[in-house]
Each structure stands twice: as structure tokens, then as C-alpha cells.
Amino acid sequence: MFCYQCQETAGCKGCTACGVCGKQPEVAVMQDLLVYVTKGLSAVTTQLRAEGKTVDKTVNHLISVNLFITITNANFDLDSITTKVTETLAVKEELLGQVQNKESLPEAALWNGSDYTEKAKTVGVLATENEDIRSLRELITYGLKGLAAYTKHANALLNDDEELDAFLQSALAKTLDDSLSVDDLVALTLEVGKYGVQGMADLDAANTTAYGNPEITTVDIGVRKNPAILISGHDLKDLEMLLEQTKDTGVDVYTHSEMLPAHYYPFFKKYPHFAGNYGNAWWKQKEEFESFNGPVLMTTNCIVPPKDSYKDRLWTTGAAGYPGCKHIDAPYGEAKDFSAIIEQAKKCPPPTEIETGSIIGGFAHEQVFALADTVVEAVKSGAIRKFVVMAGCDGRAKSRSYYQEFAEKLPKDTVILTAGCAKYKYNKLDLGDIGGIPRVLDAGQCNDSYSLALIALKLKEVFGLNDVNDLPIVYNISWYEQKAVIVLLALLYLGVKNIHLGPTLPAFLSPNMAKVLVDSFGIAGITNVDDDMRIFGL
Ligand code: FSO
Ligand code: SF4
Structure with missing residues (x-):
């Protein structure tokens, strides 16, 4: 494996034996393959658009989720990543059949092999030899991963932006294009920034349309006496579904880390059991998930490999995944069934208080x-x-x-x-x-x-x-x-x-x-x- 996409990469150079994040080598290479086949699919969708055909938004969603899965600390589950590779290849093959001019397509768009592990070893970061081209390709790919994550949250709120998806996919495809110079890729990097603004604006519009504009809010950081569920990550739609389903069950809901700002939206204030924020940033979760005592739902990245003491209380949804932890999902626009988490919560003791007071945001x-x-x-x-x-x-x-x-x-x-x-x-x-x-x-x-x-x-x-x-x-x-x-x-x-x-x-x-x-x-x-x-x- 070779991965250097995050700030904590080994020795500020690259993780080669195992990720500092806990990512195992076989997971790392399968993520490389998922990125590769997603780029191949993107080359196909880009060609289809160039030929005047439309691309179904389910394909756009698949591409965004695939990239999100490969973000640091999002998904450690080899099986689900492998399944995504298979699903992506199937979608790609079907669309490839609709392409009239296949001549300009890169190898990734044509590959449809079955030996994933062998192929994965040849398509990682180091497959690009020139270090400046490699650097720019990765900078662009990582920017697009971030953009895809924000796009995924907007999509969950039924906000789709075909122009943005078309750009994201064309830019992904360009990272496979050996004819592009350093200058071309620098220009593309800035264009990714332009769409970064658009993607954040889309998500802002989706969030504020659904939940109102954030307002000054004091958030409790102590605990109440009821059993509770902790929700972490960034997906507000997941939070909405969880709050709806925990209504009148006697189970409270607390936010963790990046979910804290949900308290600032007027919409979520109507839930009396939305109790406060528990803990701190993602990296302190080992201690905090243990003392929380109840189930924890990870809606996005920032999973730290869990301790056995709470692993059976850790649940994932969306792009997140961890082997041995239960995963709940549903198509966009449909309710996810969180009843199993709620039933588990009812059997757990209430959270142990780790701090008191409030914060403002x-x-x-x-x-x-x-x-x-x-x-x-x-x-x-x-x-x-x-x-x-x-x-x-x-x-x-x-x-x-x-x-x-x-x-x-x-x-x-x-x-x-x-x-x-x-x-x-x-x-x-x-x-x-x-x-x-x-x-x-x-x-x-x-x-x-x-x-x-x-x-x-x-x-x-x-x-x-x-x-x-x-x-x-x-x-x-x-x-x-x-x-x-x-x-x-x-x-x-x-x-x-x-x-x-x-x-x-x-x-x-x-x-x-x-x-x-x-x-x-x-x-x-x-x-x-x-x-x-x-x-x-x-
Ligand atoms: Fe933090 Fe994690 Fe939001 Fe990141 S929770 S580190 S920048 O995923 O996404 O801020
Ligand atoms: Fe290393 Fe994990 Fe960061 Fe990749 S994401 S550089 S494997 S710590």
C-alpha cells in the first residue's frame, strides 16, 4: 500500500505498511481500485455527455459515494469496498455499451477484470511516475473526494447539481489523461476550487432550505438521565431521521464532533429529546464512546478503529463502514430504519458525564x-x-x-x-x-x-x-x-x-x-x- 492523503501520514511521507489511521493494506489497495474504477466510470459518463446523452443521477450518486468511501477514516470494511468495485464495474459496462466513440477512453474505462487484488496493486498513487504530475493528480483527486462528500450530503436532501457532477466526473477522468501538462493540471486544480465553492453553496442551500438558517445557540455539554444515542459525522438528514424515530421512546440523542452544529438550525430545536453535545473532536472518540454507554451512529468519516468494549455499540450508515459493525442504509428519499439502534439504546445505561456547561455557536x-x-x-x-x-x-x-x-x-x-x-x-x-x-x-x-x-x-x-x-x-x-x-x-x-x-x-x-x-x-x-x-x- 501507499497512501499519503491525510495530514497524519507516516513520517509526513506516506503510509506503506499500515495506515496511521488504522487502515489495513488490503483495504488501502481496494480503495485504490475503487478510485480507479470510479475514474473509469467517470471517463465513460464524460464521453456520454460529450455525445449528447444524459447520465442518470443514480450514477452521479454512485460516483460521489465511492469517492466518499475512500476519504480518511470513512470506511475500513473490505467487503463493502469490494462490493462497490463490482457494482461500479457493472454500471460502467452497461454505460460503455452506449458510448459511440470509445477510441479516446482510458484503460480504466475499458478494464473489466476479476482479479481485483492484483489489479489494485498496479493502480495506486505511485502508478504515476513523474512526481509533479502525481502530486497534482492527487491534489485534484483529494479535492474531488472532499467535494463528493459535500455533494453526497446535498444529494441526501434531494439536492442535485448536474453541472457540478459533470465537472466532478470530467475532472476525475482528466487525472487519467497522460496528455495533460503540469500547467493544465494547475489550471484544473483551480477549477476544482471553483466547483468547491459551488458544492458548498449547494449544500448550504440544501441544509438551510430543509432546516432553516443557523442562529445563535447555546448547546449543553453535560448529560441527562435517559439512555441515549450519540450521532457523529456530518449528515443532517440522518440526524433528522434519527430524531423522528426516537420521538417519545425515552431515548435522548446527543451530537458528537462535527454533528454539533446541527443544534444551530431552528428545525432541530423542536425535538425535546435532542439533548446536547457529548465530547470533542473525532480523535478523542475511544474514551468518549466508551463513557457514552449507549449506541453511536457514524454518519460519515472520522471513525477511529473501535475498542472491543464498545464495538457492538458502533453503527455506520452512508459512506461509513467498519468490519464487524452493523450498517444501516436506504436509498435517498427513503427513511432509514434505525429501530435496532433505538432498541439497543433502551438497554444501555445513560451517558456518564464528562463535562458540564455549554458552548455557543x-x-x-x-x-x-x-x-x-x-x-x-x-x-x-x-x-x-x-x-x-x-x-x-x-x-x-x-x-x-x-x-x-x-x-x-x-x-x-x-x-x-x-x-x-x-x-x-x-x-x-x-x-x-x-x-x-x-x-x-x-x-x-x-x-x-x-x-x-x-x-x-x-x-x-x-x-x-x-x-x-x-x-x-x-x-x-x-x-x-x-x-x-x-x-x-x-x-x-x-x-x-x-x-x-x-x-x-x-x-x-x-x-x-x-x-x-x-x-x-x-x-x-x-x-x-x-x-x-x-x-x-x-
Ligand atoms: Fe473534522 Fe473529520 Fe469536518 Fe473532516 S470531523 S476532520 S475536515 O472529517 O470533515 O471537520
Ligand atoms: Fe495514512 Fe490513513 Fe492518512 Fe492514508 S488516510 S495517509 S493510510 S493515515
């Missing part, structure tokens, strides 16, 4: 726009000197304590704008407020970084600036997996410069490609808190 675009006068006044008066975007992911690495220290040392006239699970490094600190505006404004999940971009664009308009980089906003972003890659590419597409990215730069950036990002966009790493404070002018 809900500062997505509409809520911040509603406060615009106060915010603008605070900036004009100098009460707020700078905004610091500290969005992205949290992770296991000790070096990430940098972000807590950075938040603690920020001058009192600065405000943190956050989204994603990175927030857990500072959303429980007592950083106070500025004239009633909390110093940590949480917009929501990582995809809600879209809100942070809208807020920046709004401020640019209010202050009559020509360039978003003239705003008093600095970017100190932490990344872990591929959704952060699409968020980064989206910000670059919007023209944001001088983003600092940590705790380490991606291993998949070759020295030349890292130089392109540094020279063209001012991307930089992090050093230490005190020096970085000076570099940021804080």
Missing part, C-alpha cells in the same frame, strides 16, 4: 449578516482589530496544541472565525467577548467554511474594498483530511492569499508544487505561536 452567514451593523461598528471603532480564521480539522498530533495556544495568546481585540472540528481546540476556552460579540464565532461544520467566505465577501462590500485580501482577516487553517483540501482550493479560487496551513504541509505536494502554491498564493506553514503572531501582525 450558530454564526453562519445569515446570523452574522444580522449582526453586521454591530460588527462593522466594532471594526470601525477599533474594538475589533482583526479576524483570525482558524477553521479546518482537529487531529491527534501533539503539535496541534499550537492551535489552542495560538487562540489563548491572541490579543483581546481579535475575533476567531471558525468552522470544522478544529474548533474543539478553543470553543471551550473562556475567551470572552467584544461588545457582546463572542471572540469565537463558530459558523458550523467544515463545509460551512462557505459561510466564512460569504462573511469575508460581505465585509469587503461594506468597507468598499476591491480585494478580499485588504480586509483585516488572517487565515491560520489546520487540515487533516480531504474535505479540508476542497475548502482550501475553494478559498484559493476566491482569491484569498497568504493562508497558513498546518500543522504540516501536505506530503502529497511535491517540492515544485509546494513552490507554486507559495509563489502564487502565499501559502505558508506554521512555526511557533510567538513568531507566527508577529508574522500575522497580531
